[in-house]
Amino acid sequence: MTSKRPPADPDSTIVGVATGTPDGGVAIVRLSGPEARSLVEPLIGTLPAPRLLARRRVLDSSDGSPDDALVVWMPGPRSFTGEDVVELHVHAGARNVGRIVAALQERGARAAGPGEFTRRAFEHGRLSLEQAEGIAALIAARTSAAIDQARRLVAGELGREVEALRSAVGDLRAEIEANLDFPEDVTDGDVSRWREELLRHEATARAWLGSFAAGQRARERARVVIAGPPNAGKSALFNALLGRSRAIVSPTPGTTRDYVEAELELDGLEVVLVDTAGLRQATSDSIEHEGIGRSREQIAGAELVVWLEPADTATADAPPSSGLRVESKRDLGRRRPDWLGVSAQTGEGLAALRSEIAGLVRGDETAPWIGLARHRDRASDAAAAMASASSLLATAAPLELVAFELGVAERQLAEITGRDALGPIGEDVLARIFSQFCIGK
Ligand SMILES: Nc1nc2c(c(=O)[nH]1)N(C=O)[C@@H](CNc1ccc(C(=O)N[C@@H](CCC(=O)O)C(=O)O)cc1)CN2
Numbered sequence: 070m071t072s073k074r075p076p077a078d079p080d081s082t083i084v085g086v087a088t089g090t091p092d093g094g095v096a097i098v099r100l101s102g103p104e105a106r107s108l109v110e111p112l113i114g115t116l117p118a119p120r121l122l123a124r125r126r127v128l129d130s131s132d133g134s135p136d137d138a139l140v141v142w143m144p145g146p147r148s149f150t151g152e153d154v155v156e157l158h159v160h161a162g163a164r165n166v167g168r169i170v171a172a173l174q175e176r177g178a179r180a181a182g183p184g185e186f187t188r189r190a191f192e193h194g195r196l197s198l199e200q201a202e203g204i205a206a207l208i209a210a211r212t213s214a215a216i217d218q219a220r221r222l223v224a225g226e227l228g229r230e231v232e233a234l235r236s237a238v239g240d241l242r243a244e245i246e247a248n249l250d251f252p253e254d255v256t257d258g259d260v261s262r263w264r265e266e267l268l269r270h271e272a273t274a275r276a277w278l279g280s281f282a283a284g285q286r287a288r289e290r291a292r293v294v295i296a297g298p299p300n301a302g303k304s305a306l307f308n309a310l311l312g313r314s315r316a317i318v319s320p321t322p323g324t325t326r327d328y329v330e331a332e333l334e335l336d337g338l339e340v341v342l343v344d345t346a347g348l349r350q351a352t353s354d355s356i357e358h359e360g361i362g363r364s365r366e367q368i369a370g371a372e373l374v375v376w377l378e379p380a381d382t383a384t385a386d387a388p389p390s391s392g393l394r395v396e397s398k399r400d401l402g403r404r405r406p407d408w409l410g411v412s413a414q415t416g417e418g419l420a421a422l423r424s425e426i427a428g429l430v431r432g433d434e435t436a437p438w439i440g441l442a443r444h445r446d447r448a449s450d451a452a453a454a455m456a457s458a459s460s461l462l463a464t465a466a467p468l469e470l471v472a473f474e475l476g477v478a479e480r481q482l483a484e485i486t487g488r489d490a491l492g493p494i495g496e497d498v499l500a501r502i503f504s505q506f507c508i509g510k
């Protein structure tokens with residue numbers, strides 16, 4: 070559980086501000102370190118009983134008025150950081166909070182750096198590295214799927230799987246090492262059993278890699294581009310999906326000139342929906358011509374193209390080979406019976422279109438919790454080391470070399486969680502991870 074690395078700055082008490090809602094309300098001034106209690110008591114009087122919220126006046130300077138606060142005292146090691154922690158829930162506002170923080174700094178608290186509270190939690194073995202990264206991912210999450218993915222990381226799901234694989238690889242290495250002094254006793258049966266086991270372990274790591282792309286998709290909003298000939302009803306459909314009149318709709322072909330985008334949630338999946346200028350070959354209008362160029366760029370950069378053609382006209386342009394084909398204005402007829410049909414006018418087919426889009430964008434991946442590049446790189450290096458170990462076994466190479474490769478795989482896996490990493494995690498790795506956080510986290 071505990072990290073071997075000593076805390077970077079064990080005697081200091083840090084102060085940081087965790088803001089509540091973006092526009093203020095309540096802010097939390099957090100202190101963590103051995104002086105947390107003695108620094109704060111001169112401002113608020115005696116601390117409440119551990120882990121119980123109590124109301125206190127916070128006097129921040131001898132001549133000013135106190136703020137009205139709720140205070141929590143969490144003595145270490147039963148706290149988020151594992152150190153003594155005090156939280157002051159005070160009225161938000163940069164000036165108000167700033168005065169309280171300044172009073173604590175005057176008494177000797179040091180301003181926390183980005184992610185320093187979380188880093189201390191890691192250093193005291195309260196969190197593993199991938200859980201800390203999960204907290205950063207959770208804060209940065211912009212889609213519902215990304216939130217679930219990040220929460221699973223924070224809950225330690227990936228960590229548990231990685232630890233299980235690491236210990237299995239370690240057991241195999243130990244078994245192989247036990248044969249180092251008597252290689253002549255190793256039977257063909259031993260070797261094939263080891264190879265089978267290794268293939269299984271490698272496949273486990275490669276399966277995590279497979280879900281990386283799904284994790285990536287969960288973190289980014291996909292661009293869903295509505296395209297098709299002029300007057301197909303693209304802007305009307307765009308508005309209907311959004312539920313508000315964002316784009317101009319008119320019977321004049323060529324109404325939409327520039328593309329229009331808006332954020333939209335479809336079945337828990339956030340996408341950017343893009344309305345484009347209708348595509349047609351011949352136009353003498355240079356603005357429309359420019360707009361059509363932009364439509365083509367949007368189509369090229371799309372995760373999904375919704376190709377729209379109206380039920381009251383024959384196919385105009387060749388629809389793109391990929392994408393979702395949709396017939397619009399179904400209230401006027403039905404010309405392409407095998408296409409999904411919608412009517413912006415009556416609302417027919419909109420629910421089906423929403424779930425069709427969400428399904429195509431989401432893909433069929435489950436378990437997308439390994440979406441971070443660092444995890445992918447370590448898992449990929451571990452898989453590569455296991456693959457080398459396998460081929461060494463296959464060519465009857467010295468068992469020392471096989472054991473060495475397995476050790477490499479273990480070390481790569483251990484770096485994901487940062488626990489028992491057979492050596493300290495590099496400061497560069499830690500600095501990169503914790504600098505993603507804001508101050509106060
Ligand atoms: N006010 C406040 N809200 C917060 C946090 C915080 O630090 N302060 N958190 C910070 O990110 C998150 C909650 N995470 C936390 C994780 C562990 C502990 C903690 O005190 N753990 C102790 C005690 C456990 C217990 O009593 O149940 C422990 O693990 O020993 C606190 C918060 C989100 N909300």
Ligand SMILES: Nc1nc2c(ncn2[C@@H]2O[C@H](COP(=O)(O)OP(=O)(O)OP(=O)(O)O)[C@@H](O)[C@H]2O)c(=O)[nH]1
Nearest residue numbers: 299300301302303304305319323324325347413414
């Ligand atoms: N009956 C019917 N008319 C529709 C429907 N959707 C759009 N229209 C009409 O079709 C015309 C064109 O609609 P738009 O949404 O502006 O078409 P567009 O594809 O955005 O056209 P451009 O921007 O010119 O490429 C308008 O007169 C709309 O009122 C529909 O579902 N049913």
Ligand SMILES: [Mg+2]
Nearest residue numbers: 303304324325
């Ligand atoms: Mg339009």
